[in-house]
Structure formats: structure tokens, C-alpha cells
Amino acid sequence: MSEKIHILCVEDEPDVLDVIVRELSVLEDVFPVESAASSDEAREVLADIEAEGGSVGVIFCDHIMPGENGVEFLVSLRKTEQYRDTRKVLLTGQAGLDATVKAVNEAGLAHYIAKPWDADELVLVAREQLSRYVAARKLNPLPYLKHLVMDLVGDTLRDSLKSDR
Amino acid sequence: MATTRKFQVGFFSKKSMGLVLGLGALLVMPFLSLPDLSPAGHVALGIFVMASVFWILEPIPIYATSMGVILAQVLLLSDQNLIKPWWDAQYEGGYQPPAYTDFYNTLANPIIILFLGGFSLAAAAEKYALDRNLTRIMLKPFGQRPANVALGVMMVTGVLSAFMSNTATTAMMMTVAIPIVARVPVDDPFRRLVALSIPVGANIGGIATPIGTPPNAVALAALARQGTLVPFSTWMLLATPLVVVTLLLSWWGMCRMFPPGIRTFTLTIDSKFQRSSKAICCYLIFALTVGLWVTEKLHGIPSGVVAFIPVVLLPALGVLDKKEIRGFSWEVLWLVAGGISLGLSLRQTGLAEWMISRVSWENFSTTGLVVLFGLVGFAVANLVSHTVSATILVPIAIALVLPQAGGDTAALIIPIAIIGIIVSYSMILPISTPPNAIALSTGLIETRDLAKAGWLVGILGFVFTVLFGLLLWPLLL
Numbered sequence: 001m002s003e004k005i006h007i008l009c010v011e012d013e014p015d016v017l018d019v020i021v022r023e024l025s026v027l028e029d030v031f032p033v034e035s036a037a038s039s040d041e042a043r044e045v046l047a048d049i050e051a052e053g054g055s056v057g058v059i060f061c062d063h064i065m066p067g068e069n070g071v072e073f074l075v076s077l078r079k080t081e082q083y084r085d086t087r088k089v090l091l092t093g094q095a096g097l098d099a100t101v102k103a104v105n106e107a108g109l110a111h112y113i114a115k116p117w118d119a120d121e122l123v124l125v126a127r128e129q130l131s132r133y134v135a136a137r138k139l140n141p142l143p144y145l146k147h148l149v150m151d152l153v154g155d156t157l158r159d160s161l162k163s164d165r
Numbered sequence: 166m167a168t169t170r171k172f173q174v175g176f177f178s179k180k181s182m183g184l185v186l187g188l189g190a191l192l193v194m195p196f197l198s199l200p201d202l203s204p205a206g207h208v209a210l211g212i213f214v215m216a217s218v219f220w221i222l223e224p225i226p227i228y229a230t231s232m233g234v235i236l237a238q239v240l241l242l243s244d245q246n247l248i249k250p251w252w253d254a255q256y257e258g259g260y261q262p263p264a265y266t267d268f269y270n271t272l273a274n275p276i277i278i279l280f281l282g283g284f285s286l287a288a289a290a291e292k293y294a295l296d297r298n299l300t301r302i303m304l305k306p307f308g309q310r311p312a313n314v315a316l317g318v319m320m321v322t323g324v325l326s327a328f329m330s331n332t333a334t335t336a337m338m339m340t341v342a343i344p345i346v347a348r349v350p351v352d353d354p355f356r357r358l359v360a361l362s363i364p365v366g367a368n369i370g371g372i373a374t375p376i377g378t379p380p381n382a383v384a385l386a387a388l389a390r391q392g393t394l395v396p397f398s399t400w401m402l403l404a405t406p407l408v409v410v411t412l413l414l415s416w417w418g419m420c421r422m423f424p425p426g427i428r429t430f431t432l433t434i435d436s437k438f439q440r441s442s443k444a445i446c447c448y449l450i451f452a453l454t455v456g457l458w459v460t461e462k463l464h465g466i467p468s469g470v471v472a473f474i475p476v477v478l479l480p481a482l483g484v485l486d487k488k489e490i491r492g493f494s495w496e497v498l499w500l501v502a503g504g505i506s507l508g509l510s511l512r513q514t515g516l517a518e519w520m521i522s523r524v525s526w527e528n529f530s531t532t533g534l535v536v537l538f539g540l541v542g543f544a545v546a547n548l549v550s551h552t553v554s555a556t557i558l559v560p561i562a563i564a565l566v567l568p569q570a571g572g573d574t575a576a577l578i579i580p581i582a583i584i585g586i587i588v589s590y591s592m593i594l595p596i597s598t599p600p601n602a603i604a605l606s607t608g609l610i611e612t613r614d615l616a617k618a619g620w621l622v623g624i625l626g627f628v629f630t631v632l633f634g635l636l637l638w639p640l641l642l
Contacts (some may be wrong), residue, residue, distance in 0.1 A: 146608030154340030158291070161599050162333040163494030164371065164378050165227060165550040 002143040004054035007033045007126060010073070011091070012065040020060060022093070023119040024126055027147050031057065031130060033136075038065055038091045039073035049087070056086045057133040058126055060113075063092035064101060071099045074107035076096070083138045087129035089113060128152065183222025190214035190235070195251075201522065205242060205262075206257035212237045213516065216507060220553040225394040227550055228496035231503020236426075237509055238268045263513055271506040276375075276471030277498050282472025283376035284493040285479050286451055287329040288411045292489060293444040293449065294436055296325055296337050301434040311355050311425035314413040314432055316416045318342060319362040323370025323412055327377045327456065330494065331367040335600035337365045341434050343607055355425035360609035361618045364592065364600035367413055369622065372589045373408045375400045375468065379501050386505045386587025387559045390512070391567065393574050395582075397468035402641055403582060407633045411590070411625050414519035418621045423614075450475050497552075504556030517564035526565060532635060535580045538562050539587040543627055546591035547619075551598065554588045575642035584635040590626025593619030605622040 007024055011017040017035050024033045034049065036042035043060075049056060059077070063070040070090060077083040088107050093115035095103070103109040110126050110132070131152035134141050140160040141153040174226070194211030195204070202210070212234060214627055219230040242246050243265035250258035271277070273457055290296045300321050307317030318338065326334035346359045367466055371378030381404075385395055438444075457471040479485040509519040529537070538558055546554035562584050563577070570576035592598050593616050595605045 133570045142602060142606045145603070145606035150340045150343045154336065156601070157340070158333050158336040159492065160337065161603070162330055162492075163599075164330045164332050165497075165500070165552060165599060 002140065004049075004052070005031055005033050005057040005130065005144065006049050006054055007130070008042060008049075008056050008059045009035045009061075010037075010059065010065070010070065011035075011057060011062040012037050013062075015055075018063070020122070021085065023122050024060075024083045026123060027130075030144050030147050039068040039070075042073065051075060055103065055137075056083065058087040058089060058110075058129040060091045060122075061124075063090060064094040069099070071095065071103045071107060073110065074103060078107045084108075085133060087111070087133050089125060089129060091117070093113070098120070178221050180224045183224035184220055186222070186293050187215040187218035187224065190218060191213045199519075202519045203511075203515050206251070206516040206519055207512040208241050209429055209510040209516045211465060212241070213507060213511065215477040216503070220557070221545075221549050222535065223549075226496070227553055228500040228503075231500045232505040235256075235268050235271070235506045238506055239265045242510055242514070244267060257546070261274040263509070264609065266358060267388050270508045271502045271509070272498070274386060274389075274502065274505055275467065276382045276389065276505070279469045279472045279491070280376055280379070280382055280498060280501065282475050283328065285453060285475045285485060285490075287333060288489045288492065289447040289479050289484050291337070292485065293439050293441075293447045295444075295447060296329065297341065297434060297436045298438050299325065300338070300341060300554055301350065301436055303427070304432060304434070309431055311358075311430045312420050313356075313429055314357045314430050315420065315425070316413075316607060318359055318432070319366035319412055319416050320567055321409060322363050322366030322371070326367040326370035327373035327408075330497075332599040332603070334370070335363055335603050336368070339607060340431060343435075343609065345432055349427060349430070353426040354423035355427055355430065357610045357614050358419055358423040358425060360604050360607055361614060362416065364598065364604040365419070365618055365622055366412065366447050366617075367600040368589055368598055369408055369412050369415065369626070373401060373585050376472075378589055379497055379552040380585050380588050382501050382580050383504055383555040383559050385519075386501070387508055387563050388578060388581055390505075390508060390578060393577055394467065395578060397458040397471075398461050399642070400582070401459060403633075404586065406637070407586070408457065409552050410633075411622070411629050414625050414629075415618070415622050418481065418625070419618055422617055422621070425630050443482070443484050446485045447479070450478050450482075450484070450622070450639045470550055475629060500550075500552055501556075504552070507556070507575065508560040511560045512564070517560055520561060521565050530568065531569060531576070531580055534562070534565060535583050535631060535634065538546060538580075538584045539627060539631060542584050542588045543623060545590050546588035547593045547597045551588045551591065555585050556592070558584055558588075579605060579634050582638075586630050587627055590623050590630070591619075592622055622627050 002027055009017060009020045011020060021035050034045050036045050036083050039151045061070040061074055074088045087110040089111045090109055091113045110129055113125060127147055128149050131148040134144055135153055141148055143156045191211040195207045197207060216230055216234045220227050239245060244262040245260060245265040303321045304317045307313045322334055322338050342359055346356055348357050375381050388395055454471060454475045458468050461468055536631060540553050542558050559581060563581055566577060566580045592601055595601050595612060603611060605615060612615060
């Protein structure tokens with residue numbers, strides 16, 4: 001069985017979180033979409049996913065949240081071995097320059113989506129980042145191919161199954 | 166996802182069953198006393214049954230089984246065997262085992278070297294995007310009518326997969342075509358037509374040259390073992406007309422099954438021929454090698470000798486480096502070598518003749534034989550690896566046709582080539598070939614679309630291979 005790659009959305013406002021999850025649900029037949037209202041809850045979700053042997057391909061994270069803010073959370077993930085390859089996307093209207101710089105330099109931020117965003121844009125960013133995740137991990141792209149961006153996984157696809165049988 | 170899971174659960178029970186049956190056969194066979202079969206034949210039969218069960222049920226990867234076959238032969242049947250007391254008890258005058266190096270040597274069989282040459286060319290072509298650029302150039306004349314674009318995709322895929330692996334060609338073509346095809350409206354059958362034309366082109370195109378796909382190697386190696394060396398150009402002369410006809414008819418049929426809705430379609434490929442000196446070396450060596458292969462009859466240098474030129478030149482000139490050499494599909498070479506090695510023992514121990522003597526084949530004409538083996542090969546190859554299907558069937562078939570052929574090489578080549586080729590037309594199920602699996606994974610087609618195209622290709626392939634083989638090939642050989 002191929003590894004389950006999850007999408008994790010972290011956002012403290014329930015209405016906004018709902019919208020994100022709904023918009024990303026078009027990918028759910030391949031990539032299960034998980035949600036969390038805070039970084040603490042996000043860590044619980046991550047632990048559950050790990051316990052099931054799954055991984056997280058991309059995290060969409062709000063910046064301003066009660067408790068630990070989004071950028072701090074992403075920086076802490078970057079320092080954890082199993083989430084180093086996980087693609088980190090900041091989805092916010094409120095991150096100032098300092099926070100953004102920190103996110104890029106210390107959390108390895110992959111993408112920045114400013115609020116308000118467009119549903120198609122969100123899905124495309126998710127597909128691109130998941131493709132880069134699959135390529136970075138050198139996973140066999142076949143089980144996920146339906147939602148991946150071909151140009152980004154072409155080489156990985158060829159390398160992982162180049163031979164006839 | 167649900168279907169994948171079900172398959173996985175079934176796979177586990179299949180796995181343990183395969184292990185028990187395979188190892189059981191290996192242990193039990195030597196202690197049976199089958200009439201007219203030599204003791205060594207019993208051991209070889211045990212290895213043959215174990216290998217077949219392992220290849221079909223896959224408790225371990227198919228290439229690991231092939232390597233295991235060589236190990237089993239060295240440990241049980243060779244002059245370095247570990248069961249000497251047992252052999253002494255079996256044979257009064259002492260067992261005359263073959264040298265263990267005979268089995269290891271199959272890893273350097275000229276057919277294996279031929280494939281190695283193909284791998285090095287393919288790696289260089291991929292590295293310098295020669296495959297993409299050739300695709301761009303070759304697609305141009307097909308214009309913008311959707312049906313013609315599909316024909317172009319099929320033909321180009323076919324040409325490339327004649328020299329590269331079917332799987333790598335499919336992966337490359339999918340990368341090129343899918344993002345553009347995905348813009349076509351979802352309900353337009355043209356999406357499915359293109360997504361299917363790639364695996365169809367790849368599977369059929371692989372037939373065209375000896376290096377196109379491993380089953381060809383299995384057939385050629387079996388013929389070589391009988392002293393019948395088939396030149397590269399002769400194989401192409403036989404296979405290419407067949408490939409062209411079946412590709413065209415498959416395209417025609419698929420256009421009826423999936424009639425394009427849109428009026429025009431432009432497949433743009435964004436790439437340029439690279440001009441670096443290494444890239445140019447790559448083009449020249451590619452052209453030189455293929456040129457020498459197809460003119461084998463003129464200069465007489467065997468294709469297995471020519472194949473070692475790119476293996477040496479490409480790294481020597483820095484066109485390929487260590488990384489790419491490590492990236493060759495070495496497991497395919499082992500897969501084929503294991504089959505060749507098994508064929509050695511089948512013949513040497515008299516097992517092949519013994520198997521055939523169990524059935525009264527006098528009632529079968531060559532046509533009957535070819536049809537029977539073709540049907541079995543087609544059925545099996547849809548379910549298990551094409552190479553494995555050919556590996557199990559070809560040694561038996563060759564022992565059968567050998568007495569009928571007498572000294573006539575054409576009468577030996579034709580039935581074996583037919584059987585080796587028919588397996589490549591097996592592509593009904595997603596598991597039949599890796600190109601099928603790739604096509605299905607794009608989400609553009611469903612399993613039943615694949616089955617429809619697969620049946621069409623299979624029937625066309627079977628009928629035309631037998632027709633060409635029996636009617637046209639005798640005139641060409």
C-alpha cells in the first residue's frame with residue numbers, strides 16, 4: 001500500500017478553515033485533507049497521521065493565531081526531521097515583513113498566499129507543492145499522479161519506473 | 166483507493182501461497198521418480214516450477230527470483246554444487262555437472278550486452294532531452310486534426326519505445342502530452358484517445374527492434390542458444406511491418422471507440438536541441454550505434470558487439486557519468502539473465518524434451534503450435550510480466566519446434582519470434598504492463614477504457630502476428 005500523503009490546514013477562524021477545507025476537498029480522493037484550529041491541535045493531528053504511517057505533503061497555515069503563531073509553528077516543524085520535506089505555505093493577510101522573512105529563511109517557506117485568495121489558485125498551489133513533495137521524497141508518483149503537476153514529477157516518474165517488466 | 170486496498174489484501178495471501186508452493190516444489194521434485202526423467206532433470210524441474218510460481222505469484226520481486234534461479238543452479242546443478250553425496254547416489258558413473266561459470270556467464274550473454282547498449286543510449290537520450298526533441302520534430306507533420314494528433318502521438322511513442330524502454334517512453338510522453346490534453350473539456354473522448362494512444366504506442370513499438378522490450382531478448386537468446394543468431398536488421402525486417410500495420414489499425418479502431426469532439430488541437434512541446442559538445446556527442450553516438458545495428462547484414466559486426474561501443478564511448482566522453490550508469494535498469498538484465506540460465510538447464514538435463522514427450526504433439530502442425538502457445542502467452546502476459554511469460558513459454562516452445570524445423574533456421578525463428586512478440590500485445594489490464602499503470606494513474610481514463618483498447622490491440626496483434634509470421638515472414642527470411 002502506498003504511503004498516505006495528507007494535506008494539513010491550520011487556521012483559528014472556523015469559517016475560514018471550512019472554506020479552505022472545502023476548496024481543497026477536490027483533492028481528497030488521493031490526498032486526505034486534515035484541519036486544525038491551532039498549532040497545538042495541529043501537532044495532535046500530525047501525531048495521529050504519523051501513528052497511521054502517513055505523512056504530510058503540504059501544510060497551509062494562517063499566521064495570526066492564539067498561542068504560538070503560524071510562522072513559529074512552521075519554523076519548529078522545519079527543525080523536525082520527518083517534516084523537513086513537508087511543503088509549507090503561509091495563507092494570511094496579516095504577516096508583516098519580519099514574520100515573512102523569518103518564514104522564508106527559517107521555515108523554508110515554499111509559497112505565500114495572500115488573503116483573499118481564489119479557489120483555483122489554492123488548489124493549483126496545493127497540487128504544485130504536493131508534486132514537489134513527491135519529487136523531493138523520490139516517491140513513486142503513480143498512486144498520486146491524478147492530482148500532480150506532470151511537469152514537476154516527469155523525471156521522478158521516469159526514474160521510479162523506467163524499466164519494462 | 167478501495168480497489169487498491171482489496172488488491173493489496175489479496176496480494177498478501179498470494180504471497181505466502183507463492184512462497185509455500187514454490188519452495189515446496191523445489192524440495193519435493195528431486196525426490197519424485199518421474200518416468201524417463203534424469204535425476205538432474207528432477208532438480209531442474211524443481212527449480213523451473215519454483216521460478217514459475219515465484220514469477221507468477223511474486224512472493225519476492227521477479228528480478229530477485231531470476232537471480233535466485235542462477236544461485237539455485239549453481240548450488241544444486243553445477244560443478245560447485247553442495248549436494249555431491251546425493252548426486253553420487255543418483256548416478257552410477259558420477260554426475261557430470263556443468264561448470265558453475267556457465268550460469269554466471271548468462272549475465273554477460275550477448276543479448277544482455279545488447280540491452281546494456283540500449284540502456285546507455287536511452288540514458289544519454291534522456292539526459293540531453295533527445296527524446297523530447299525527436300518527439301517535437303516527429304509530431305509536426307501530423308498537423309492539428311485531433312485524430313491525426315492521436316496517430317502522431319502513437320507513432321512517435323512507438324518509434325521511441327523501439328529504442329528506449331516502453332515504460333520510460335510512456336513516462337516521457339505523458340509528461341509532454343497530459344498537461345495539454347487536460348485542457349480539453351472533461352467529457353470529450355479525445356482525452357481518453359490520447360491517454361490511451363501512449364501506452365498502446367509504447368507496448369506495440371517495443372516489438373520493432375531486439376532492444377525494444379525484454380521479451381524480444383528472451384526469444385532471441387533462446388534462438389542464439391540453438392546457434393541461430395538473428396541479426397538486428399532481420400528482426401526489424403520481420404517486426405516493423407507488423408508494428409506499423411497493428412499501430413495503424415489500433416488507431417483506426419480507437420478513433421471509432423473514442424471519437425474526438427474538438428475540431429483542432431495543437432500539441433506544443435517546449436524544447437530545443439541542445440548544442441553543447443556533450444549533447445552533440447550523444448547525438449552522434451546514438452546515430453552511429455543505431456546505424457551500425459540496422460546495417461548489421463552489410464558489415465557483419467554482430468549487434469551484441471556494436472552495443473558495447475556506446476557503453477564505452479558515452480562515459481569515456483563524459484556524456485554519461487557514474488550517476489546515470491547506476492541508474493540503468495540493472496534488474497531487467499538480471500530478470501532476462503535468470504531466464505536464459507534456466508533455459509540452459511532445461512536443455513542440458515533433458516527436462517525440456519521430457520516435458521514435451523508427455524504430450525503427443527504429432528497431431529499439432531506448426532500453425533497449431535504457434536496458435537496454442539500464442540493464446541497461452543497472451544492470456545498469461547495480461548496477468549503477469551511480459552518477460553516472465555516469454556521466459557516460461559519460449560524454452561518449451563523451442564524444444565517443440567526444434568525437431569520439426571530440422572536444420573531450417575526460418576522454421577525455428579518464425580514460431581519463436583511469433584510467441585515472443587504476441588506477449589507484447591497483452592495490455593488489457595492495468596497490471597498487464599507498466600505503461601498501462603501510468604496511463605490509468607493520470608485519471609484521464611478508466612479501467613474499462615483500457616480494457617476496450619486492450620482487447621482491440623490484443624486481437625489485432627494476435628491475428629496479424631500469426632498471419633505475418635506464417636505468410637509473410639517465410640518470404641523475408
